[in-house]
Amino acid sequence: MLELDAITAGYDRRAPVVRDVSLRLAPGEAVGLLGPSGCGKSTLARVAALLHRPYAGRVVLDGEPVTGARHTAPRDRRTAIGVVFQQPRMSADPRLTLHDLIAEPLRATGRGAGAGTRVAELAGAVGLTGELLTRRPHEVSDGQLQRACLARALVLRPRWLICDEMTAMLDASTTAALVAVVEEYRRTEGAGLLAVSHDRVLLNRWCDRIVDWSETGAQR
Numbered sequence: 353m354l355e356l357d358a359i360t361a362g363y364d365r366r367a368p369v370v371r372d373v374s375l376r377l378a379p380g381e382a383v384g385l386l387g388p389s390g391c392g393k394s395t396l397a398r399v400a401a402l403l404h405r406p407y408a409g410r411v412v413l414d415g416e417p418v419t420g421a422r423h424t425a426p427r428d429r430r431t432a433i434g435v436v437f438q439q440p441r442m443s444a445d446p447r448l449t450l451h452d453l454i455a456e457p458l459r460a461t462g463r464g465a466g467a468g469t470r471v472a473e474l475a476g477a478v479g480l481t482g483e484l485l486t487r488r489p490h491e492v493s494d495g496q497l498q499r500a501c502l503a504r505a506l507v508l509r510p511r512w513l514i515c516d517e518m519t520a521m522l523d524a525s526t527t528a529a530l531v532a533v534v535e536e537y538r539r540t541e542g543a544g545l546l547a548v549s550h551d552r553v554l555l556n557r558w559c560d561r562i563v564d565w566s567e568t569g570a571q572r
């Protein structure tokens with residue numbers, strides 16, 4: 353279970369952008385979070401991914417409340433969650449080849465030695481050729497970079513996947529390809545998914561359940 357319990361969070365303690373929001377995902381469940389632009393979906397997604405510490409409320413992962421965020425959160429908690437953001441260039445180190453970008457979480461957790469096989473397997477799944485894997489982010493398209501970012505999010509086989517507007521800047525065929533990769537991953541690994549979007553049609557297609565921001569308990 354991934355539980356967000358009465359989360360208040362933001363960038364200024366006196367004016368939080370997320371107030372008192374609660375959301376629960378059962379293991380293996382795909383939940384779509386729908387809401388208007390600027391309501392705080394990305395901020396909540398970052399809290400759920402243990403990347404942003406809330407001012408109040410708790411993130412409870414598989415029954416255990418998580419303390420801290422980023423490097424202060426326990427590693428086994430952080431690696432249980434894979435994240436893909438809307439803008440791949442903001443989350444990709446420009447110095448790394450796509451191969452090394454996908455392998456980064458393996459290296460960071462001391463499992464770099466066997467990275468080659470896993471990277472090749474994921475590159476095939478997300479549709480990146482060997483030649484593209486040798487390029488750096490500025491040498492590939494947004495769609496190709498997002499494919500690499502999705503592979504990176506899956507490389508540690510997370511039990512939870514958070515996709516924050518993952519396909520918002522992609523064309524229809526790349527969107528369909530990436531959604532299919534996530535569906536296949538969930539089918540084989542039984543992972544849960546929190547998909548954040550303002551696109552109800554897309555969320556309807558790939559989620560078991562849609563939660564509207566207004567149903568999360570959010571205070572204005």
Ligand SMILES: Nc1ncnc2c1ncn2[C@@H]1O[C@H](COP(=O)(O)OP(=O)(O)OP(=O)(O)O)[C@@H](O)[C@H]1O
Pocket residue numbers: 363369387388389390391392393394395396550
């Ligand atoms: N790093 C930041 N510093 C200060 N304010 C921020 C920061 N990031 C977001 N905000 C503000 O927080 C509010 C919520 O932003 P957030 O990105 O969480 O909303 P959202 O629902 O994901 O929007 P969208 O659908 O447009 O991506 C907005 O008013 C935004 O301007």
